[in-house]
Amino acid sequence: MFIAAAAALLISMLFALSRAFLGPSIYDRILSVNMFGTKTVLLIAVLGFMMGRPEFLDIAIVYALINFISIIGILRFFEYTHPPVVNSSEQNGESDS
């Protein structure tokens, strides 16, 4: 059963990977990296159970955290290189979202 779960996760990781290769815009790539990260968290958790050593969960936790940090980092530095073009009225509306 765990093997089936791992295989399913691998398949969806494969999809994400191919989207990261093809991705026409940079945002597609970021999105697929994000999804890839989440799937890796799950895969590591499932693998830990598969090998009967749930200690592996620590790694999954680290991934869940680090993945978030790296996505934020990517977005942050992306704002430097491509500053967003917004007109001020839209910005005011958006900032309360």
Add this chain to the structure above:
Amino acid sequence: MNFMLDAISWFLLASGCFLCITGGLGLFRFPDFFTRMHAASITDSLGSGLIIVGLAFQTPGDWLVVAKLGFILVFIFFTSPTASHALAKAALHAGQKPWQKQT
């Protein structure tokens, strides 16, 4: 009792996997960025939640493991929608247009 737990976790894992695969397929096949994001982020949250709860039913009575799984669940529920939100906003500001059906 044990069989019941097994059956529940089976069901949860299977549905979680199904969601993950559909999400991956959506990410791969959909026509533009926003629809892809829709596919990826929604299935991401629900699918990972299901898988983690399914795993939690499989733990052999070790509460530390369940607690760790709970941590992962909370983190994913926090971070994944947040990241998606930030990403969507950045993309919209950078001038990505939502896809519309060509008539």
Add this chain to the structure above:
Amino acid sequence: MATAIAIARVKDLFASVMLTGIYSLLSAVFFVLMDAVDVAFTEASVGAGISTILMLSTLTLTGQYEDPTRHKTRTALVVVLVTGALLIFGTADMPRFGDPQTPVQTHVGPHYLEKSYEEIHVPNVVTSVLASYRGFDTFGETVVIFAAGIGVLSLLGFSGRKEKTTISVSAPMYQHRILRVVGKVLIPPILLFALYVQFHGDFGPGGGFQAGVIFAAAIILYTMLFGRQAAEEVIKLSWVRLLAAVGVMLYGSVGLISFLNGKNFLDYSALAADAVSGQHYGILLVELGVGITVTAVMILVFFSFAGRVDKKAEENE
């Protein structure tokens, strides 16, 4: 593997940084499959987070696109193919995968596995080997990290302090309110988790190196969300610089104490009356030293890169 090829091919450097992130995720999964929990842990915290962020900040400084002209492609291909063929020829003599009778498995490895529990009472053999049996190596590596930190500092330095610009273009993600709130919620658990990793390293995967990187990642997250000025008010950089040295000193002085007590350098059994508990104290202190150094160096490196990025943004303004 395919990821690596793609990294080679993609022209847009930004995209290839993204792919290095994926690549490191994949290699961590591989390490998990190969039972190397601690290694996967380190790769997870280092490869996906810090190295991606550093590469990105360099790209912000230098420009995103690569010159499409390649030099010496044909020569390179020939050299690579020949070397690869020779290496593959060489593998024919290598031991088989997973074979328990190889020279690697029959030398000191079994000794560590059998004796370490008696001698040190630490279930995680990787930690005991890292901190105790091969403590001298680890000391050297800590010093290398420290030296690299000094190198980055002296190359990029801080030109801060003098310019007291308040909020510039480099203003943090003010328009991302949700991000800031979620970040605020997440930072304390990350710091706590780093401490857990630091002190739980004896029993599960973890230890000073990983904890240091995670701790630094939390502070980097704070910096990215609230800006460099805000972060510099929270953590004084001069303190961080001091801490980097304190970590190395802590490690070294543990060694010196055992030296002065008439044992070998870094022989922890001198630290307490009982040899085993001495080992415990030794490992704890040494891991603490490593953790402090790694945290401080990572923070310093990130700050020096971020400082450059801010400066460039101001110049463009």
Add this chain to the structure above:
Amino acid sequence: MILSSHFNYWIVIVLMMIGFFIVISHGNLVKKLMGLSIFQTSVFILYISMGKVAGGTAPILDEAYSVYSNPLPHVLILTAIVVGIATTALGLALVVRINEAYGSIEEGDIEMQDCDKLDKENANK
């Protein structure tokens, strides 16, 4: 037979050669560093896969298991990863400085500028 039992070395070699190829053929210094890190990871994989014992588990001692993988390569690689990131950071810092001095991080441009400078100096003499 050899194919199934040596595949780990093959993967390592392919990765290593990809990294090597990037380092040689790309002019961009950041890309070179990426190639270097791929090369580095291939070495990590080599070490770790050599430490694996068939049927073993992670080297965290427990009553329930008797076969463990070899902890020594894990220790070496663990520290190597962190040292690797430190050296990569140093390399990136150098790249940043080079960019400030030359205004470019392409190897060819930098060489051209160096040659120009040398020519000028020779002409002055």
